[in-house]
Amino acid sequence: MIVGNGPVPDSAAKEIASADCVIRFNDCRSYRPGQRTDIVAVCNTGRPAKMMLGTSAPSALHANILPTAWGAHPAVVAAAGIWCVRNPALFAALRAPLAITHPELDDFCDDETAGFEAFALAADKIVRVLEAETQRSLETALAGFSPAPYIVPSSGLVVIGDVLGAHPAADIALAGFTHVGWEGHPFAAEARLVDRWVAEGRLRRLSVAPAFSLAVGS
Template sequence: MIVGNGEVPDGAADLINAADLVIRFNDCRSVGAGGSRTDIVAVCNTGRPGKGMLSSALWTMNPAVIAARAIWCVRDPQKFRDMRGALAVSHPELDDFCDDYTGGFAAFAAETGKDHFTIGRDVHEALDVALAAYDPASYVVPSSGMVAIAHVLAAEEFRDGDICLAGFGHQGWEWHPFAAERRFVDDHVARGRLSRIDSLFATAERPLLHCTSEVTR
């Protein structure tokens, strides 16, 4: 179960908590109506979001973050270093966008007994190629949620899993390609590779993610 920070349907909490594995994002605003189980917290480890989380006790002491077994960093540090020059020209207002805080998240994970994993640039770049098929407007990077979804779709350990999404409204920051991301997800739902939680209320007995409970990346 991959739970974004958007709205979830009434009654979704029990279905989410029953999943074999629950991935949440950043400050885990989905906790509450979106259940409480948290196995992995996927974070934007660059720019202001990364800096803000590491410097805030509201994040480090967040019960969902404390409960998680692993921290995933969704931004490949070298990829973002390579982007810095071009962004300085195209989006000079994003002067701190590529600042990297991966080391801080790795240290936090080590100090708190969690696994740490960084999603590689190959996932980001393959996702850019896939999104191009949906004619996105000009954008800077895919959203953190979309990068995590792309990683789960590509990773061998999830290949036989039933992957369900909740809390993805596909809207937010203007420089993410949300319309293309929605179409990408909808196509994978149509192929049976993903599902949205709304469709599971009629089949609540179905396991939501078949994978070993040891998976943390």
């Protein structure tokens, strides 16, 4: 069960709880007290990472990271694992071109993975960094839907792609995905790609609505 940060109907709570694994994102905005979380997938670069970790210092200084509001969130506390969605090598390669095309995103590629590793170690959680190839393959798949210029796929789509690749025969369900958000993600194309996977029977949505009014995002 992959649960985005969009609206999740109360009627979905029982099915979410019964899943073998429940994945949520970043600050787990769709979480409700008492609900289950096994993995929290995080944007481990730039401002989102620094907000979660509660620091603007370089990640190399995070060896003794202190608890933050994010780290004390019940979903984060309950999770056994932290997934770092943004592969550091892939984002390091983005820094130079982004400095030309999007100079306002000067900290977008700042790698905070070490901070999440330190947090996971202190909290007795398993940390995993997703492979760069997952994002690359998604960029290839998205090209077939003529996306408008974008920076990177959303963390929601990257996690969906990762789980599909690792568990092709599993019953993979989505909730809380609305395919709208930051303009740096190709949400319209992502919605069409996810709808294609749903039509192929590779995954399913807990609630169905017109694709372009829903969000795949975190």
